[in-house]
Amino acid sequence: MSETEALRDRAAGLDKADELGALRERFVLDEVVYLDGNSLGALPASVPGRVADVVGREWGRLRIRSWTESGWWTAPERIGDRIAPLVGAAAGQIVVGDSTSVNVFKAVVGAVRLSGGPQAGRDEILVDASTFPTDGYIAESAARMTGCTLRPLAPADMPGAAGPRTAAALVNHVDYRTGRLHDLPGITAAVRDAGGLAVWDLCHSAGALPVGLDAHGVDLAVGCTYKYLNGGPGSPAYLYVAERHQGAFDSPLPGWNSHAEPFGMRAGYAPVDGARRGRVGTPDILSMLALEEALTVWDGVSVEAVRAKSLALTDFFLECVAAHVPAGLVASVTPAVHAERGSQVALRCDRADEVMDELITRGVVGDFRAPDVLRFGFTPLYVGFAEVERAARVLGEVVRG
Numbered sequence: 001m002s003e004t005e006a007l008r009d010r011a012a013g014l015d016k017a018d019e020l021g022a023l024r025e026r027f028v029l030d031e032v033v034y035l036d037g038n039s040l041g042a043l044p045a046s047v048p049g050r051v052a053d054v055v056g057r058e059w060g061r062l063r064i065r066s067w068t069e070s071g072w073w074t075a076p077e078r079i080g081d082r083i084a085p086l087v088g089a090a091a092g093q094i095v096v097g098d099s100t101s102v103n104v105f106k107a108v109v110g111a112v113r114l115s116g117g118p119q120a121g122r123d124e125i126l127v128d129a130s131t132f133p134t135d136g137y138i139a140e141s142a143a144r145m146t147g148c149t150l151r152p153l154a155p156a157d158m159p160g161a162a163g164p165r166t167a168a169a170l171v172n173h174v175d176y177r178t179g180r181l182h183d184l185p186g187i188t189a190a191v192r193d194a195g196g197l198a199v200w201d202l203c204h205s206a207g208a209l210p211v212g213l214d215a216h217g218v219d220l221a222v223g224c225t226y227k228y229l230n231g232g233p234g235s236p237a238y239l240y241v242a243e244r245h246q247g248a249f250d251s252p253l254p255g256w257n258s259h260a261e262p263f264g265m266r267a268g269y270a271p272v273d274g275a276r277r278g279r280v281g282t283p284d285i286l287s288m289l290a291l292e293e294a295l296t297v298w299d300g301v302s303v304e305a306v307r308a309k310s311l312a313l314t315d316f317f318l319e320c321v322a323a324h325v326p327a328g329l330v331a332s333v334t335p336a337v338h339a340e341r342g343s344q345v346a347l348r349c350d351r352a353d354e355v356m357d358e359l360i361t362r363g364v365v366g367d368f369r370a371p372d373v374l375r376f377g378f379t380p381l382y383v384g385f386a387e388v389e390r391a392a393r394v395l396g397e398v399v400r401g
């Protein structure tokens with residue numbers, strides 16, 4: 001049996017034994033190997049019907065009545081509570097709305113204020129040096145607004161750097177480019193021991209691996225819903241404010257939706273209690289209810305099982321790449337150690353942009369990140385092992401030229 005045949009056999013066996021395999025039916029997919037769910041998750045099959053109902057009946061026929069009768073007004077907290085178990089949070093701490101960028105702003109400024117800020121001698125915001133750009137841009141602006149200095153650092157150096165001047169640390173749980181999983185429990189504990197607050201960006205971990213927000217004492221967190229949570233293009237993000245901070249959380253965007261009495265139309269602002277304090281303005285109902293429906297694919301699914309399959313998929317992909325791609329043509333920048341790996345594999349490669357274009361033409365969809373990285377995301381809810389073997393085989397053909 002050739003090496004290729006052996007790998008295909010293994011893939012077939014792994015697919016047969018896969019307890020999550022049947023979940024693929026909950027999505028609209030085709031023969032394309034879709035390894036870009038870390039950028040835009042696939043469409044859950046029940047979403048189009050739900051969106052049609054929201055538009056046709058709730059908006060079309062009930063109109064304004066839907067704010068109460070269809071539960072539109074309470075959707076941000078209700079959907080937050082649906083996301084909560086996926087990231088290890090008890091109910092009442094997550095609110096859905098706005099983009100991740102906007103929530104990074106609320107969380108970082110809110111964290112500095114909770115820490116006491118420069119008046120309490122806390123005038124530094126730590127940020128991971130390789131952060132997704134929007135987090136860095138917004139943290140820099142938040143630092144200027146609050147009278148702090150931004151200190152970019154490797155996440156591994158944050159525990160040593162956190163001290164009496166630390167107001168907050170903004171860290172990506174999984175690095176968007178390399179797929180490296182950072183030490184959320186360790187960094188959170190070190191920042192908190194130093195008297196600062198830890199703010200985590202969960203965009204690349206929520207829905208792919210256990211996060212344990214409550215268990216690890218995270219202070220604030222944000223994340224998007226269009227990647228592993230499959231909420232759809234531009235679906236709203238979320239903000240987690242740990243219950244112990246909610247009473248003192250002072251949002252820098254105190255819109256009327258977070259007023260204690262939003263319909264009192266008062267001149268002065270008085271914040272509502274709980275997760276709702278993170279709301280700003282009118283929620284984007286169409287996207288939000290599409291997300292709510294998308295989250296039903298998680299019914300009966302454990303995040304631990306998803307993590308086990310994710311690691312099996314990325315291990316198998318690396319093994320298939322080693323077998324199918326001639327040595328030296330690609331190099332993985334994703335950690336080999338499971339404890340440091342998210343749910344993607346990033347391969348450095350010459351002419352990576354052209355290679356990705358050719359892969360897409362041949363039915364294997366990942367993405368390219370400048371300057372030279374091929375990114376492949378593995379969504380355990382719908383990616384199978386035979387697809388993984390095919391992706392690596394096609395990659396080998398393409399890079400050989």
Ligand SMILES: Cc1ncc(COP(=O)(O)O)c(C=O)c1O
Binds near residue numbers: 099100135176
């Ligand atoms: C880690 C991370 N943070 C933030 C963002 C930006 O989110 P948004 O466009 O929802 O503001 C992204 C988008 O891909 C991301 O990957």
